[in-house]
Each structure stands twice: as structure tokens, then as C-alpha cells.
Amino acid sequence: MKATTGHERLARRGVMMVIxxxxxxxxxxxSRLLLEQDKEIELSISVTTRGRRPSExxxxxxxxxxxxxxxxxxxxxxxxxxAEVHGNYYGTPRAPxxxxxxxxxxxxxxxxxxxxxxxRDRMPDDVAAIFILPPSMAELRSRLTRRAEDADDVIEKRxxxxxxxxxxxxxFDYVVINDDLEGAFxxxxxxxxxxxxxxxxxxxxxxxxxxxxxx
Amino acid sequence: MKATTGHERLARRGVMMVIxxxxxxxxxxxSRLLLEQDKEIELSISVTTRGRRPSExxxxxxxxxxxxxxxxxxxxxxxxxxAEVHGNYYGTPRAPxxxxxxxxxxxxxxxxxxxxxxxRDRMPDDVAAIFILPPSMAELRSRLTRRAEDADDVIEKRxxxxxxxxxxxxxFDYVVINDDLEGAFxxxxxxxxxxxxxxxxxxxxxxxxxxxxxx
Numbered sequence: 001m002k003a004t005t006g007h008e009r010l011a012r013r014g015v016m017m018v019i020x021x022x023x024x025x026x027x028x029x030x031s032r033l034l035l036e037q038d039k040e041i042e043l044s045i046s047v048t049t050r051g052r053r054p055s056e057x058x059x060x061x062x063x064x065x066x067x068x069x070x071x072x073x074x075x076x077x078x079x080x081x082x083a084e085v086h087g088n089y090y091g092t093p094r095a096p097x098x099x100x101x102x103x104x105x106x107x108x109x110x111x112x113x114x115x116x117x118x119x120r121d122r123m124p125d126d127v128a129a130i131f132i133l134p135p136s137m138a139e140l141r142s143r144l145t146r147r148a149e150d151a152d153d154v155i156e157k158r159x160x161x162x163x164x165x166x167x168x169x170x171x172f173d174y175v176v177i178n179d180d181l182e183g184a185f186x187x188x189x190x191x192x193x194x195x196x197x198x199x200x201x202x203x204x205x206x207x208x209x210x211x212x213x214x215x
Numbered sequence: 216m217k218a219t220t221g222h223e224r225l226a227r228r229g230v231m232m233v234i235x236x237x238x239x240x241x242x243x244x245x246s247r248l249l250l251e252q253d254k255e256i257e258l259s260i261s262v263t264t265r266g267r268r269p270s271e272x273x274x275x276x277x278x279x280x281x282x283x284x285x286x287x288x289x290x291x292x293x294x295x296x297x298a299e300v301h302g303n304y305y306g307t308p309r310a311p312x313x314x315x316x317x318x319x320x321x322x323x324x325x326x327x328x329x330x331x332x333x334x335r336d337r338m339p340d341d342v343a344a345i346f347i348l349p350p351s352m353a354e355l356r357s358r359l360t361r362r363a364e365d366a367d368d369v370i371e372k373r374x375x376x377x378x379x380x381x382x383x384x385x386x387f388d389y390v391v392i393n394d395d396l397e398g399a400f401x402x403x404x405x406x407x408x409x410x411x412x413x414x415x416x417x418x419x420x421x422x423x424x425x426x427x428x429x430x
Binding site for chain 2: 177213
């Protein structure tokens with residue numbers, strides 16, 4: 001298997017890359033950059049029971065499903081994590097993830113720390129969990145204000161939540177400070193490259209490679 | 216603490232980077248490049264009881280010591296690994312490694328798989344062990360011939376040894392194929408960057424960082 005550089009890489013099991021951060025710390029921007037620039041990683045698409053908004057496409061932003069369907073998925077262990085928010089259910093389906101990992105494709109999960117903890121509990125050997133920290137609370141406030149998505153009271157609520165979320169950093173494998181987008185993005189790419197080279201992920205193919213090497 | 220890019224990094228415990236490969240697979244070249252380009256990593260200097268050669272400098276190539284000194288170091292658990300080769304003893308002193316790690320500097324070990332296994336046994340939480348594979352035995356032979364350091368019978372012996380050494384790949388954390396120097400070097404740098412961002416290595420400083428963040 002050849003990587004984009006032409007450098008030889010062994011066939012491997014995919015990486016489950018879990019990225020989490022308080023709102024405004026740059027998780028969304030970093031995820032988007034990674035998905036654009038790296039053709040071996042894809043975003044996990046959640047299922048939800050809430051109604052589709054006019055701006056959303058079924059199968060792209062979410063898989064929109066009925067509550068009865070969601071319940072049966074949860075009961076049959078077909079969800080890697082799920083949560084209820086304002087009476088609606090959101091979850092990560094297991095089957096597409098298993099399929100991607102077996103095919104050597106990586107899956108990106110943009111989830112909160114509770115979601116990250118559930119996913120890691122269910123797939124401990126496959127997960128690389130990264131926590132993104134803002135350089136300061138002042139910078140976090142200024143980013144939330146600059147992106148102009150939220151009313152002032154919503155921003156205040158996000159900042160209060162951030163103070164709680166930040167304290168969950170111990171649940172993650174890696175910690176990256178997003179003071180500088182390019183630096184943080186390079187850190188993220190290095191983590192993904194290193195995880196892909198881990199012995200456990202290539203153990204099925206390295207045996208064959210060595211047989212050919214010594215044959 | 217600022218990294219060379221200007222991107223903010225947390226103070227951290229250093230990485231013990233162990234690189235191993237069969238002779239001719241490129242371990243020496245890759246190590247030299249890493250030491251030249253990355254100012255936070257330094258080479259571990261072994262102690263040896265063999266005589267200094269005219270081309271060697273004490274404290275640079277080796278620390279040249281008496282057999283009695285070596286024995287007392289081994290007995291006092293002051294060596295991370297050691298071996299006897301043709302009646303001479305070689306070992307890796309522990310004290311400078313501990314000192315570097317505590318100061319947040321990384322240490323590179325260019326050792327065979329037995330050395331790597333001993334070091335990992337003694338410092339399991341600090342080691343990132345990388346195994347470099349040649350792309351083929353034909354390429355390995357051609358590199359050993361091209362570098363023109365060894366007589367033909369020595370090359371044959373190195374190739375026989377390589378066949379044994381390659382089978383020890385399961386003792387390592389990462390496996391890199393050196394088919395292309397630039398690609399393999401980028402893999403190595405990514406592994407080092409990722410290891411530096413691991414939660415365990417920054418756990419002493421991230422607490423303080425978060426206190427300042429929230430305070």
C-alpha cells in the first residue's frame with residue numbers, strides 16, 4: 001500500500017481518532033482541515049431522532065431516523081455512544097466504523113468528553129483521543145465572540161461549560177494547545193501519522209511483509 | 216515553553232526514543248538526521264571497557280572506563296542495558312538519561328533489539344521503540360555493498376544476522392519501512408512529535424496550565 005508521498009506503508013487497521021475540546025477551542029476548524037487534506041480519514045456520521053433542518057442532508061450531516069429505530073440500535077449494542085439532548089437522541093453507529101477500520105480507513109469523531117469516554121470504553125484498542133485546549137479563557141471568549149454565531153447569554157453559557165469540560169483532560173491520550181492553527185494542525189497530523197505506524201495496527205500485514213522479505 | 220515553530224507546548228518529561236534495525240537498514244543515517252535537525256533530542260553515550268581508537272573522543276563516541284568501574288555500575292543498577300562483545304563490555308548509563316528526561320529533553324538510543332528490550336524493561340513508561348525495516352533483502356545487500364565499509368564475508372554475516380533480527384519486530388511500538396529516506400525520516404519526526412504530546416508526559420505541567428487558564 002502506497003501513501004500519498006510514494007513512501008511504502010504496510011496495510012493496517014484504521015485509527016479511531018477522537019477529537020474533543022470546549023466550544024470555541026478550534027475542534028471544528030481542525031477537523032475540517034484534516035478531512036480536507038487527508039484522504040484516508042473520514043468523519044463518523046451520527047444518527048439522530050430530531051427532525052432534519054432545511055440546510056441539512058440525510059446521510060451527510062446526520063442519518064435521520066425514527067425513535068423506535070434508535071431504541072432498537074441502542075438495545076442491540078449497535079451504537080458506540082449515545083446521548084439525549086433536549087428530548088432528541090443522538091448516537092454513533094458501530095457498523096460503518098468497524099467496516100472502515102477493517103479496510104484500513106481512519107474515522108474521525110467530533111464528540112464531547114462523555115462521547116469520547118463511551119467510545120473508548122467500547123473500542124479501547126482502536127482509539128487515539130486528543131483534547132484541544134485554548135491558550136487562554138480570554139482567547140476562547142474572543143473566538144466565540146468573533147465567530148458571531150451565538151447571542152451573548154449563549155456565549156456566557158459556553159464559557160461556563162468550558163470550565164467544566166477542560167477539567168476532563170485526563171481522559172485523553174494526547175493534549176494539544178491551539179494557540180496557533182498551523183502548529184496545532186501539524187501536531188494533529190503527526191499524531192495521526194504516528195498512530196498509523198503502531199505495531200498493533202499493522203500486525204496482520206507485517207508478518208506477510210517479512211515473509212516476502214526473507215523468502 | 217515555546218517549540219521552534221513558536222507554537223505553545225507544555226513543559227514535559229522527555230521521550231526515550233529507541234531506534235533499532237538490522238545493519239544497513241538506515242538506522243545510523245536516520246539517527247544522525249534527527250540529532251542534527253531537532254535540538255531537543257540528544258544521543259545517549261555508552262560506556263565501554265574497550266580501548267579508545269585514535270579516531271574516537273572520550274565522552275563523545277563513548278565514555279571509556281575500566282572493567283572494575285563497569286562492574287560496579289552494573290552491580291549498582293546504574294546501567295539501563297549492557298552487553299559483552301568480543302571480551303569488551305558496553306553499557307548505557309542510567310543517570311544522564313534520568314537527568315535529561317526530568318529536564319524535558321529527549322534521549323535517542325541506537326541499540327540492537329536485545330538492548331532495546333533491556334531498556335524497555337527498566338523504563339517501560341518512558342520508551343518509544345521504533346523498528347526500521349528495509350524494503351527488501353536485495354536492497355539491504357545493495358546498501359551494505361554501496362557503503363563499502365565491510366569485506367564480502369562480513370556483509371554475508373550481516374545479512375544472516377539481519378534475518379534473525381528482523382523477526383524481533385514484535386518487541387517494538389512502531390514499525391517504519393525505510394524504502395525512501397525522506398518518507399522514513401518524516402515518519403520518525405511524527406512519532407517523536409506525537410510522543411511529546413502524550414498526556415502522561417505533560418501531566419505535571421498541564422495541571423498548572425489549566426489552573427492559570429481557569430484562574
